[in-house]
Amino acid sequence: MSAQNSTAQNLSFVLEGIRQVKFEDRPVPEIKDSHDVLVNVRFTGICGSDVHYWEHGSIGQFVVKDPMVLGHESSGVICKVGSAVTGLKVGDRVAMEPGVPCRRCEPCKAGKYNLCEKMAFAATPPYDGTLAKYYVLPEDFCYKIPENITMQEAAVMEPLGVAVHIVRQAVVNPGQSVVVFGAGPVGLLCCAVARAYGASKIIAVDIQKDRLEFAKKYAATAIFEPAKEAPSANAVRIIEENNLGPGADIVIDASGAEASVHTGIHVLRAGGTYVQGGMGRSEITFPIMAACTKELNIKGSFRYGSGDYKLAVSLVASGKIDVKELITGIVNFEDAERAFEGVKAGKGIKTLIAGIPDTSPGPFGL
Structure with a gap:
């Protein structure tokens, strides 16, 4: 060829x-x-x-x-x-x-x-x-x-537009804690956008050490490599290691992995917000009891919408995101x-x- x-x-x-x-x-x-x-x-x-x-x-x-x-x-x-x-x-x-x-x-x-x-x-x-x-x-x-x-x-700007849309779906506010599952391009950019929005704690979660190290240098304030144990146990460790008190304010899943979904639901505080940005299998098991009893705000996120690309360009032009x-x-x-x-x-x-x-x-x- x-x-x-x-x-x-x-x-x-x-x-x-x-x-x-x-x-x-x-x-x-x-x-x-x-x-x-x-x-x-x-x-x-x-x-x-x-x-x-x-x-x-x-x-x-x-x-x-x-x-x-x-x-x-x-x-x-x-x-x-x-x-x-x-x-x-x-x-x-x-x-x-x-x-x-x-x-x-x-x-x-x-x-x-x-x-x-x-x-x-x-x-x-x-x-x-x-x-x-x-x-x-x-x-x-x-x-x-x-x-x-x-x-x-x-x-x-295209993957950054995706990350902007996810973070806007999450309604990240200054001072909040955000846990991002998946340290691929979109997950890393979600960390960067959350930081630009003023999040005080941004924990990147992945199973690949090199991606976690990059995330720590790039935009995350902390990193976490899950152990081969129950998602609820990993959630407890994330909360304890990062002093998240009753749990994280916001979870963003940019991985699509079922274990990440479970861990994310368990790591959230009551009334927290969960945004699904990564696509994995079409059907998975879901911790519905925890989602209900915590009265979580659960949202999907798909591509980008009005204003997302414009904001992405502005964030890079202003130097807030590299x-x-x-x-x-x-x-x-x-x-x-x-x-x-x-x-x-x-x-x-x-x-x-x-x-x-x-x-x-x-x-x-x-």
Whole structure:
């Protein structure tokens, strides 16, 4: 498999089947709506969902039936704008929000467009992703980034947007204690956002020592490695080791692991808040008695909604959150498959794939 960068008009990284990928030159997408823009994609992060589609060909009811371009964590440069676009111009650097809602259903009209019934989300069947030279998005789903944010950092706005949404679901307030299960990219960013929101204690929980050490250096105030014992026993140790009194104010699960869910419910104080951000098995056992008797506030969290991307950009631009430390590898476009293999093997925190800059003198050249 090779990438013919010099002659391709819109080179794309396409998933054909389980562990079957190829580079394909596809037509440059057209601007069909006057509010849309054409983006030259510069960097794309690899998400766990991308790897899952590559390895299994499906996630739940979303099954790859036709060849699909992968990727959805991207940044790029505007190279063409629709006639009604007023807030962006050719040459602007942007973070790309990859899910476009219908804007007409009840969730959209209620301000919860992440729950849109007809969401067109990049690299979720049947919609193509952003691992291509060009991608079209509505103007209001491209966020202009200031000069002090690099294009690499801008690609991390997608997982940061997820973390912002989770923390907003949790309604974190200054001085509160937050326990975050899972020290992957989203869990680490949840720690960072919680810290930016003023949480005084942020305990990162994971079974991988290296991720815990990174979490401690990055944004957590303490770390905890669960023992092979009952979740309730681990919860007691978390409370005791971190002087949480009657329990934590807030628990965020970014792992999806059943043991983490159980431990999280048990570690909360009465009246505390639990937010499920990680996706694991579709069905698990659940400590319903503890949830009821503590009268917990239990919430789900899905992707990101209104204001989340904007806040993510602001947090990085202001220096309240540093996402550079999460970027542990950048590979060339032609090495995309190798990057997927590395992420699957658990190497690094966040791997980016460099896109193909538009340097041609043609209609899209910058």
